[in-house]
Amino acid sequence: MKNHNCDVLIVGGGMVGLSIAHQLIERGITKSIVLLDKENALGKHSSGRNSGVLHAGIYYKPNSVKAKVCVSGARRLRTWIEERGLPINPCGKVIVPPKPELDSQLDVLFERGKSNGATVELWDQKQLRDLIPEAESASGRALWSPNTAVVKPIAVVERLQKELALKGVRIITGQTWRIEDPLKCQIKLGNGSEVFYSHLINCSGLQADRVAHQFGVGLNYSLLPFRGMYWQVKADCAIKPKTNLYPVPDLNVPFLGVHFTPSADTIPIVSIGPTATPAWGRENYQGFESVEPVMAANNAALLLRQYLANRGGFRKYVHEQAFLTLPHLLVKAAQQLIPSIRREHIELSQKVGIRSQLFNHTNQHLEDDFLCLLGPNSTHVLNAISPAFTASFSLADLIIESTGLATQTI
Ligand SMILES: Cc1cc2nc3c(=O)[nH]c(=O)nc-3n(C[C@H](O)[C@H](O)[C@H](O)COP(=O)(O)OP(=O)(O)OC[C@H]3O[C@@H](n4cnc5c(N)ncnc54)[C@H](O)[C@@H]3O)c2cc1C
Structure with missing residues (x-):
């Protein structure tokens, strides 16, 4: 050798x-x-x-x-x-608040974007609709990022x-x-x-x-894996956002929420996702092929403790994101961005990813x-x-x- x-x-x-x-x-x-x-x-x-x-x-x-x-x-x-x-696909990205009370987060993101050196613009509903006719902003405002690709x-x-x-x-x-x-x-x-x-x-x-x-x-430190499943808009569905469409995220948790992303294919495929549900194995992409029972049991106990103590806004994450593998909940989340999207417009994508979030056992936070x-x-x-x-x-x-x-x- x-x-x-x-x-x-x-x-x-x-x-x-x-x-x-x-x-x-x-x-x-x-x-x-x-x-x-x-x-x-x-x-x-x-x-x-x-x-x-x-x-x-x-x-x-x-x-x-x-x-x-x-x-x-x-x-x-x-x-x-x-x-x-x-x-x-140099399509840019729009971020919209899915609930009126999240509107002020747009200003936070606008300021953060500017101080980080990103180009950002605050838009009204008309500008949003000119780009994505089916999109909805709960407050009538949106944040536009032209340099996202x-x-x-x-x-x-x-x-x-x-x-x-x-x-x-x-x-x-x-x-x-x-x-x-x-x-x-x-x-x-x-x-x-x-x-x-x-x-x-x-x-x-x-x-x-x-x-x-x-x-x-x-x-x-130890890693907590979170599984991200994607759905996609069916080829024959007329709803096809030409740009990334994201909700205002909960800035306390490291997940951006379910969003629409057009691919870089010649005829873009629009994916919806990824979800962020605990994965019971670090490389367990299909959900059952490589479960790690000891890790899964330890992580379940840890996540339950986080939930009960509501550390780092964890309870909100569980209520809003942890169960988005269920199609009707995913469609509900997607409808906060595009109200006319229906279950029959989307299908499960083959793509699955697992995020490697690091848990700090000293301060008990991600x-x-x-x-x-x-x-x-x-x-x-x-x-x-x-x-x-x-x-x-x-x-x-x-x-x-x-x-x-x-x-x-x-
Ligand atoms: C669902 C999902 C969506 C995401 N979306 C985006 C996005 O849109 N934009 C963005 O910027 N980021 C995104 N990310 C994050 C991004 O994918 C990661 O931050 C990035 O790919 C990390 O790269 P890496 O090289 O650290 O890890 P990896 O790509 O996982 O590479 C690690 C490599 O190490 C190898 N390896 C592991 N253990 C060993 C070992 N013991 N010996 C030898 N080799 C080993 C593995 O085989 C693997 O090839 C997303 C992540 C996920 C999961």
């Missing part, structure tokens, strides 16, 4: 791992990179299963890491995609993988691995070969906490921002939730800064 020596070993070949490899090369830091993924192909998890929305940077609290990297990351990724002629996430992942391989990144797929002593900077692959590294970067998405724990890092922790000769990217796909190039720069690799000679 062939052993590998490298400066940087990246564990996890989703958009975050790929972007770190991309930026290490672009910035001339090192080309000696091994990227290791347990799956036989890249993009099998969040990076290939998301809504494909390049977010414009509206939602995030000023000074949060998300706010710092979303606007510039979206601009950079969009340029990269356009230069390569990959599919993109939709891409095909798997096409982005595959192109980035191809370019990195051409630039010399050694991409190893379909291998399990184990580490005996993190201080030795050496892992053993399932095929018996070894990888020797100077620095390891853990970008393993839904498994990132488990990998970090092997290095003694982030022991007070972490809202990206989190990057340092360990022995290693960096661990925890909580690479939305908009990590959008922000990936700029987020990668920030992660590289935190490793110290940018200032070392390696």
Whole structure:
């Protein structure tokens, strides 16, 4: 078996791992990179299963890491995609309050968007209807984001993988691995070969906490998976919003609410979703194929405690979002945005994603921002939730800064 020596070993070949490899090369830091993924192909998890929305940077609290990297990351990724002629739908996005009492949240989002560097405009009902005739704003106002776009996430992942391989990144797929002593900077692959590294970067998405724990890092964190199902508007239905249509979200929970998203296909497919219901396995996409009973039982108990204590607005999340897998509730949520949409207009989509929300056992809250922790000769990217796909190039720069690799000679 062939052993590998490298400066940087990246564990996890989703958009975050790929972007770190991309930026290490672009910035001339090192080309000696091994990227290791347990799956036989890249993009099998969040990076290939998301809504494909390049977010414009509206939602995030000023000074949060998300706010710092979303606007510039979206601009950079969009340029990269356009230069390569990959599919993109530059359709923008409208956010509407589904209830009159949520109207003031539009002003909060307007201010946040502006201070984060996003372009935003407040619209009236007429402007909203000119763009989406069937849409409804409960208060008569809406927020318009012209720079939101939709891409095909798997096409982005595959192109980035191809370019990195051409630039010399050694991409190893379909291998399990184990580490005996993190201080030795050496892992053993399932095929018996070894990888020797100077620095390891853990970008393993839904498994990132488990990998970090092997290095003694982030022991007070664990991941709570939430399953996102999508529906889609049937091909013969006349209701086809040409732009993203989102409700004003509850800013206390990390889910944006059920929304309409036109795809980047030549004839766009309009999806509705994703839902956000607890997943009883981190990679349990179909709902029964890979349930993790111990994790599921622990998480159910934890979620019940959160509900009873109503921490972080959790009770509101449960009442409004946790049961949206039930079609009649999903249709009801969609009708808050487009009142004329009916159950017979929509069908279940094949697409399912699972979000990797990080739970902080010290303060008993879901972490809202990206989190990057340092360990022995290693960096661990925890909580690479939305908009990590959008922000990936700029987020990668920030992660590289935190490793110290940018200032070392390696
Ligand atoms: C339903 C849904 C909708 C979303 N919508 C959007 C959106 O519209 N816009 C947006 O910007 N973001 C969106 N996101 C968030 C976005 O998809 C993620 O933030 C992003 O893809 C995270 O990338 P990642 O590389 O960290 O994780 P992943 O893409 O999950 O990659 C992790 C990789 O690590 C590998 N791995 C795991 N464990 C190991 C191990 N032990 N050894 C080796 N490899 C391992 C996995 O196989 C996987 O390939 C959405 C997410 C979901 C779930």
